[in-house]
Amino acid sequence: MKSPTFHPPIRRALATAEGTFIAEYTARGLACLDFPTGTAAPADGAADFAVPTVHEWHTLTTRAVHTALAGKTPTQLPPLDLARGTAFQQSVWRELQTIAAGQTRSYGEVAAALGRPKASRAVGGACGANPLPLLIPCHRVLAAAGGLGGFSGGLQWKRRLLQAEGTLPPARLERRLQACERSQRSQRVPPVRR
DNA sequence: AGGCGAGTGAGGA
DNA sequence: TCCTCACTCGCCT
Numbered sequence: 001m002k003s004p005t006f007h008p009p010i011r012r013a014l015a016t017a018e019g020t021f022i023a024e025y026t027a028r029g030l031a032c033l034d035f036p037t038g039t040a041a042p043a044d045g046a047a048d049f050a051v052p053t054v055h056e057w058h059t060l061t062t063r064a065v066h067t068a069l070a071g072k073t074p075t076q077l078p079p080l081d082l083a084r085g086t087a088f089q090q091s092v093w094r095e096l097q098t099i100a101a102g103q104t105r106s107y108g109e110v111a112a113a114l115g116r117p118k119a120s121r122a123v124g125g126a127c128g129a130n131p132l133p134l135l136i137p138c139h140r141v142l143a144a145a146g147g148l149g150g151f152s153g154g155l156q157w158k159r160r161l162l163q164a165e166g167t168l169p170p171a172r173l174e175r176r177l178q179a180c181e182r183s184q185r186s187q188r189v190p191p192v193r194r
Numbered sequence: 195a196g197g198c199g200a201g202t203g204a205g206g207a
Numbered sequence: 208t209c210c211t212c213a214c215t216c217g218c219c220t
Contacts, residue, residue: 088204107214111203122203124213129205143214150213158213198219207210 012058018069018160023061025054029079030061032131035153061135068134071164073101077135085129092126099140101165106144120144128152134161 009031014021019036057078064074082090095113099105105113107120107127116122127138133153139161143149151158 086205111214116203118201118215119203120214121201121212122205122214125204125211126213128213138213141213145215148213152213155213196220198217200217201215203212203214205211207208 010054012054014058014062014065016065016069021065023058025057026081028081028083030057030077030132030135031081031084033061033065033134035133035157065134068137068161069164071101071161071166074135080132080135082131084131085126088122089126089129092123093130093132093136096127096130096136096138096141099137101137101140102167104140104142104162104167107141107149108144110141124149133157137161140165140167 009024009026011022011024014023014033016036021036022032022034023030024032024034060076060078064077067074082093085093091114092110095110107123108117111117111119111123114123123141127141128150130136130138130152133139133151139151139158141149148155148158
């Protein structure tokens, strides 16, 4: 079902204290939410006003993002366009939305909840494909071994979001994360492993 | 206790 | 069909 046959997605900037997010809307609803990148945000701002619905959706999205950044669960969301995901990914994303703020689960637990106890890695893949971080709380999924796992928007975002929710990142996790970040930084060019 | 490797499920080229 | 991946678990050192 990849035949939009509609206008190209409408991109709009979403300013927060943490930076400017980019929200992308299709005829179905909010389809994508990008973290602030630091680089110039290529959001178009004028043409979209031709679609009043998008304006309403964007208002809801803006409110939801601010709520999420404050560590709370948004009470109201715009319609979400997740049609671009596969069936498995969508089931993962739906499962993620059931995780309350302040709670965390492991990739394995999410996989088990879907009836695929061994699909933890696949869950990670689905999280990585999550087009709506923050609203679909993939940051609440941690590795079972006591790690943070990964985060498409950058691990610093994952940590920040978890802290905002009061989800204690145990000292051990914190140390692990820092070591991880350090090694990632020093290993710009990863050696041939495996 | 920590490191390493194999197994595993799904998506993309 | 093969390769990659935001994982896990168990064995080895």
